[in-house]
Amino acid sequence: MSSLFSPDAAGGLSVGDAQRAGSAAAHAAAVRRRERRAQWHLVFLAVFVLGPLVAYPLARLVLLSLAGAHGLSLHAYTAFFGNPESRGVIGTTLWILFVSAGLASVLGVALAAILFFRPFPGARLVTRFLELFVAFPSFLVAFTLIFLYGSQGSVSIALQRLLHRDAPPLDFLFGIGGVILAEVVFYAPFVVRPTLAAFALLDMRLVEAAKSLGASGWMVAARVILPLAWPGIAAGTILCFLLTFNEFGILLVLGSAHLVTLPVAIYSSATVDLDLPTAAAGAVVMLAMSLSLYALYRRVDRRAQRRTADGR
Amino acid sequence: MAVNPDHISLPKHPRARPVTRALAPRIASGVLLALAALLCVWLFVLPVAVVALSSVASHWSGTIFPDGFSMRWFERLGSSDFDAVVTSIEVGFGVAVLGTALGLWLALALEGRDRRGVGALVDLLAMVPNGVPSVVLGLAVLIAYHKAPLDLSSSAAIVVFVQLALVLPFCYRCASAALRPELTVLREAAASLGAPPSMVLRRVVLPQLVPAIRASLALGLALSLGELGATLTVYPPGFATVPIVVVGEVERGYYLPASALSLILLLVSLAALVLIAARAPRRAAD
Numbered sequence: 001m002s003s004l005f006s007p008d009a010a011g012g013l014s015v016g017d018a019q020r021a022g023s024a025a026a027h028a029a030a031v032r033r034r035e036r037r038a039q040w041h042l043v044f045l046a047v048f049v050l051g052p053l054v055a056y057p058l059a060r061l062v063l064l065s066l067a068g069a070h071g072l073s074l075h076a077y078t079a080f081f082g083n084p085e086s087r088g089v090i091g092t093t094l095w096i097l098f099v100s101a102g103l104a105s106v107l108g109v110a111l112a113a114i115l116f117f118r119p120f121p122g123a124r125l126v127t128r129f130l131e132l133f134v135a136f137p138s139f140l141v142a143f144t145l146i147f148l149y150g151s152q153g154s155v156s157i158a159l160q161r162l163l164h165r166d167a168p169p170l171d172f173l174f175g176i177g178g179v180i181l182a183e184v185v186f187y188a189p190f191v192v193r194p195t196l197a198a199f200a201l202l203d204m205r206l207v208e209a210a211k212s213l214g215a216s217g218w219m220v221a222a223r224v225i226l227p228l229a230w231p232g233i234a235a236g237t238i239l240c241f242l243l244t245f246n247e248f249g250i251l252l253v254l255g256s257a258h259l260v261t262l263p264v265a266i267y268s269s270a271t272v273d274l275d276l277p278t279a280a281a282g283a284v285v286m287l288a289m290s291l292s293l294y295a296l297y298r299r300v301d302r303r304a305q306r307r308t309a310d311g312r
Numbered sequence: 313m314a315v316n317p318d319h320i321s322l323p324k325h326p327r328a329r330p331v332t333r334a335l336a337p338r339i340a341s342g343v344l345l346a347l348a349a350l351l352c353v354w355l356f357v358l359p360v361a362v363v364a365l366s367s368v369a370s371h372w373s374g375t376i377f378p379d380g381f382s383m384r385w386f387e388r389l390g391s392s393d394f395d396a397v398v399t400s401i402e403v404g405f406g407v408a409v410l411g412t413a414l415g416l417w418l419a420l421a422l423e424g425r426d427r428r429g430v431g432a433l434v435d436l437l438a439m440v441p442n443g444v445p446s447v448v449l450g451l452a453v454l455i456a457y458h459k460a461p462l463d464l465s466s467s468a469a470i471v472v473f474v475q476l477a478l479v480l481p482f483c484y485r486c487a488s489a490a491l492r493p494e495l496t497v498l499r500e501a502a503a504s505l506g507a508p509p510s511m512v513l514r515r516v517v518l519p520q521l522v523p524a525i526r527a528s529l530a531l532g533l534a535l536s537l538g539e540l541g542a543t544l545t546v547y548p549p550g551f552a553t554v555p556i557v558v559v560g561e562v563e564r565g566y567y568l569p570a571s572a573l574s575l576i577l578l579l580v581s582l583a584a585l586v587l588i589a590a591r592a593p594r595r596a597a598d
Contacts, residue, residue, distance in 0.1 A: 041421050042430045049414060050437040053477045057452035058444070064455050111352065120345045126352050133356055135581065137538030137555060140574050143562050144359040147366050147571075152373040161376075185355050246445040248541035249555075253562055263447045263541065270451050270545060280455060283448040294443025 058287070065280035076281035080269065085260055090285070093245075093262040096176060100183035101244040105237040107184060108191025113221070115192070116199045127196070130189040139249030142182040149173050149181065178254040179261075187244050191236045198232025198304075199225070231304035238297045245290055262286050360578075367572040385572035393557060393573055400537055400553040401580060403468065407475045408532035414476070415483030415528055416521065423491050442481040450474050450545030466548045474542045479535050483528040490524030530588045537581045 065076050081087070115123050148155050149170055156170035163169060172178055202225065210224045226233075248263045255261060262282060270279035367385055369378030418438050425431030441449060453474045457464040464470040502516045503509070518525075540555045547556060554577040561570035 038421070038425065039430055042425065042434050045418060045421055046430070046434045046437060049418075050434065053473070053480065054437055054440055057449070057456040057477075058440075060456040061448070061452035111348070114345070114348045118341070118345055120349050122349065126349075126356075129356065133360075135534035135538070135585070136360065136578075137540065139540050139555060139559055139562075140363065140538075140578075141359050143558070143567075143570065143574070144362040144366075146562075146567060147362045147372065148358065154376045158376050185359065189356065242443060246443075248445065248447050248544075249559070252540070252544075252559060263445055266451065267447050267541075267545060270454070276451075276455055279451055283451050286445055287448050290445055290448075291440075291443050294440075297443070298439075 061280050061287070062284055064277055065284045067277065076277040077285075079275075079278045080265075080281040080285075085265075089260050089262055089265050089282075092176075092260065096179055096183070096261065097241065097245050100180040101187065101237075101241040103180070104184045104187040104244065105191050105240050108188040108236070108240065109195050109233060111188065112192045112195035112199065116196055127192075130192050133189045136186075137249065138182075138186050138247060139253050141186045142178075142250040142253040145173060145178065145182050145185070145254070149178070174254055175258050176255075179250055179259065182250045182254055183244055183247060186247075186250065187240050190243055191240045194236030194239065195229070195233050198229040198236070201232070202228055231300065231307050235297065235301040235304045238293065238300055242290065242293045242297055245293060363571050363575055363578065366568060367575040369568060372568065385568050386576075388569065389572060389576075392552070396552045396554050396557045396573075397576055397580065399468070399551065400555075400577065401584075403472055403475065403553060404533045404536040404581075404584075406472050407479055407536040408529045410472070410476050411479040411483040411532040412487075412525055412528040414480055415485075416487045416525065418480075418484045419487035419491055420517070422488065423496075426488075438484050439481045441477050446478060446539065446541030447545055449477060450542030453477065453542070454546045465546070468548065468551050470546050470548065471543055471551065471553070474546050475536050475539055478539065478542055479532045482531050482535065486524050486528035486531060487521065490521050495520050526588050530585045533584050533588070534581055537577060 066072050066074070068075050081089070114120075115127055145153075147153050150156065150173050151168045151171045153170070153173075156168040159165075159170065160168045173181075206224055206228070207220055210220050215223070246263075248267070251259070251261050251264050252267070255264065263286065266279050266282040266286065269275050269282065273279075365378060366372055368381050368383065370380040370382040370384065372378040418434070422431055422435055422438075426435040444452075453470065454465065457470060457473070459465075464473065498520070499512055499516050502512050507515070537553075538555060539553075540559065543553055544556060544559070547553070554573060558570045558574050558577070561567075561573070
């Protein structure tokens with residue numbers, strides 16, 4: 001036994017140690033070098049790809065909105081918001097946002113709950129279809145609603161015949177009602193998908209345990225499912241608000257005649273009045289609002305993902 | 313001790329849920345489900361059906377169903393309409409390919425580094441277009457590139473440029489979601505066996521990412537074909553994509569020609585999506 005610990009062997013070990021330490025140092029140096037190269041790679045990407053693509057245009061936008069004849073000025077902002085046509089434009093935009101995104105979220109969560117907990121025949125098909133629906137352009141949804149709910153549309157004419165009226169009963173489409181309807185139809189599927197994903201991560205044993213202990217359906221929904229799936233549902237809802245706020249096609253097709261909203265006002269002052277600084281002022285305000293919504297979304301989404309990672 | 317199962321009487325718990333529900337609640341829940349299914353079809357399937365139906369209608373206004381069917385709206389599509397279709401497809405493929413390549417590059421460069429320091433900043437920059445309204449991004453790009461030093465405002469490149477910025481977050485997320493830790497092990501194994509980085513990229517990483525690349529191409533194409541806000545803000549004179557033409561026709565009240573053109577757009581994008589994504593393995597779809 002003791003021969004194993006002879007001075008010879010110990011000396012050999014120390015040489016091995018030195019070699020090993022040397023190779024570890026070389027390895028650590030190589031790792032550091034690689035990490036430094038990766039950092040430079042990222043800097044290169046930021047400066048030469050994302051800079052011209054994202055950062056530089058947005059910076060120019062902010063600068064132009066603040067540029068006056070003599071240095072900084074807020075003249076463009078007063079021009080944009082002082083215009084009698086666009087007075088109250090932020091209020092209108094936010095009102096439409098809250099009503100339509102709120103309704104779309106409620107509808108989306110309810111649909112997802114039915115599809116997940118009470119699947120009817122063809123529910124899988126509906127889920128697939130809702131996934132495809134996301135690739136459907138939003139202005140097309142607004143356009144098809146003209147055929148259905150416009151004053152000469154099929155639903156309107158059918159109601160007229162049913163109620164024996166002289167004039168078509170529906171005349172709400174080119175205005176706030178039509179915009180809200182189109183946005184609810186288009187954005188509810190965007191809530192269904194994240195909500196389904198949140199439900200799929202639920203531990204169904206908890207639901208069954210609650211049911212076997214005598215909880216009613218509503219109680220299970222309110223006390224078990226909702227608290228567990230809440231982060232995912234919240235992320236989906238905030239995403240729906242963000243997308244609805246950024247919507248343009250529906251507002252252009254159904255709202256551009258009677259309804260002045262922020263994106264349409266920006267678009268018309270940029271391309272109809274050809275007044276880029278004024279348009280930039282409106283765009284900066286809209287940018288600030290949508291980026292704060294986006295920051296909120298990122299926070300909530302990160303938290304939801306951390307929770308699912310912990311849960312696994 | 314054979315027990316006839318028919319004669320086992322369960323102990324009666326006064327608060328236990330009955331196994332078979334009464335007829336009335338069953339009918340009520342059935343009616344509720346039917347209503348939900350009807351609502352789904354009404355809200356989401358009907359709009360798609362209406363595009364198809366109206367494009368073959370000879371006349372549809374003031375009636376519940378179209379008066380008659382004809383192909384005349386397709387026959388009347390002019391060369392400018394077909395030019396718009398070709399332009400849309402060209403721009404769409406350009407945006408999809410460029411966006412996928414850039415997204416892949418970003419995802420590989422940022423793998424495991426997107427939480428701290430420079431990496432977090434680059435990740436944020438790449439994702440920011442997700443939170444920017446398309447009109448605002450279009451206006452920003454127009455302001456930045458409409459005069460010297462770099463004037464793109466009279467070429468189609470500015471449309472590709474602005475759509476690329478809009479599509480990039482989706483492509484980047486597609487690629488980075490596919491770089492899962494369990495796949496990293498294979499890459500490290502190949503590298504430790506002496507494969508040079510280019511070989512690892514070619515033989516291990518890219519084959520692993522094929523489903524993600526397909527999904528990213530399909531997503532980029534679909535988003536680009538339907539993009540309206542940013543394109544409408546920046547498009548140069550003499551250039552038009554299908555959405556621009558369709559919206560112009562809708563605003564002037566030419567509904568039926570507009571639906572013929574939109575049906576062509578939908579069919580083209582569906583065909584492209586099927587071509588790109590259909591042969592992807594099942595796992596990528598789920």
